[in-house]
Amino acid sequence: MSEVLRSGWITTGPRTAEFEALFRERLAAPHAIAVSSATAGLHLAMASLDLVPGDEVILPSLTWASTANVVELCGGRPVFADVDRDTLNIDPDDVKRRLCGRTRAIVPVHFAGQPADLDALRALAAERGIPVIEDAAHAVGAAYRGVEIGASGEIVVFSFHPIKNVTTGEGGMVVCRDDARAARIRLLSFHGVSKNAWSRYERGSPPHYDVLEPGFKYNMMDIQAALGLCQMRKLERFNRRRAELAARYDGLLREVPEIQPLGRVDYPVVHAWHLYVVRLDLGAVGLDRNAFMQALGERRIGTGLHFVPLHLTRWYRERYGYARGQLPCTEYNGDRILSLPLHPGLEDSDVDDVVAALRDAIAAHRRPS
Helix, strand or coil, X not given: CHHHHHHCCCCCCHHHHHXXXXXXXXXXXXXXXXXXXXXXXXXXXXXXXXXXXCCEEEEECCCCHHHHHHHHHCCCEEEEECECCCCCCECHHHHHHHCCCCEEEECCECHHHCCCCHHHHHHHHHHHCCCEEEEXXXXXXXXXXXXXXXXXXXXXXXXXXXXXXXXXXXXXXXXXXXXXXXXXXXXXXXXXXXXXXXXXXXXXXXXXXXXXXXXXXXXXXXXXXXXXXHHHCCHHHHHHXXXXXXXXXXXXXXXXXXXXXXXXXXXXXXXXXXXXXXXXXXXXXXXXXXXXXHHHHHCCCCXXXXXXXXXXXXXXXXXXXXXXXXXXXXXXXXXXXXXXXXCCCCCHHHHHHHHHHHHHHHXXXXXXX
């Protein structure tokens, strides 16, 4: 980081190129494009599809808003599929029911860092000749059937937001295996101009550039990439500690029946443990989920909500007529989920304190039997 600051070059340059090369080599991928956020990466991936009105993209409702918003911004229609009730990953059977002649892509989210059923989704996509665009914002370092996420698949988008498993402050990476699509994504990531800032100022390089099509300002800076290079050296250690903490939660919560952790998939994966999400038994506690989270806050335990069902948010509800009852597994979990503290800086005793607070809040608000 200090070397970048002393160099006088902090925007896109040699450190960004080095960070991209790290991902290409790690994932044996021909293309890795560093961008300003995972949202930017998803937007660029969607823009590369050249959607027209009427085109549809299938994705889960239980995800961050950007997964669906980028479809809207590119002129398509998000079609929400239900999730598996236990894992919260997109349900391939429900995806199959929603496929039609207007479907242009399938976007699974590797929820909480546990990979979705890529074989089933890729088979559905191959039948239609459409891409699977993986929202891997939670999944850096995860693996599916022995293959690291990003080391297979057509387009995979990672996040380096401050709360992710590794961070660049803000930032993302698009890993792509199609030469033409990768070139288009890179072009669109920096205004649609033929040269980025670094190449325009290289010694001996002519300064002239051309605008090939309107693009965005989504490039990553060297100052971010320098942080990412350092963070990636710690990824395995970070993820190993996350897994240890998750295992501790698993063990302690076996004795707290009112709190149900997410289920595990039945195919071989390496879970990145970006989040530790649980469900509250609403029949056992006289509080809804939001009030229960407030009760934990009163006990000095911070929790998160990942996520509200998008099909029930105002924009998608009013624009497309979504209503409660259409995605039952998503809605069941949307009423009950909360995320417990999970990051490599936690001590075992911190997990013990969280579970003790859960027990105390449950005891204080237990429904009469």
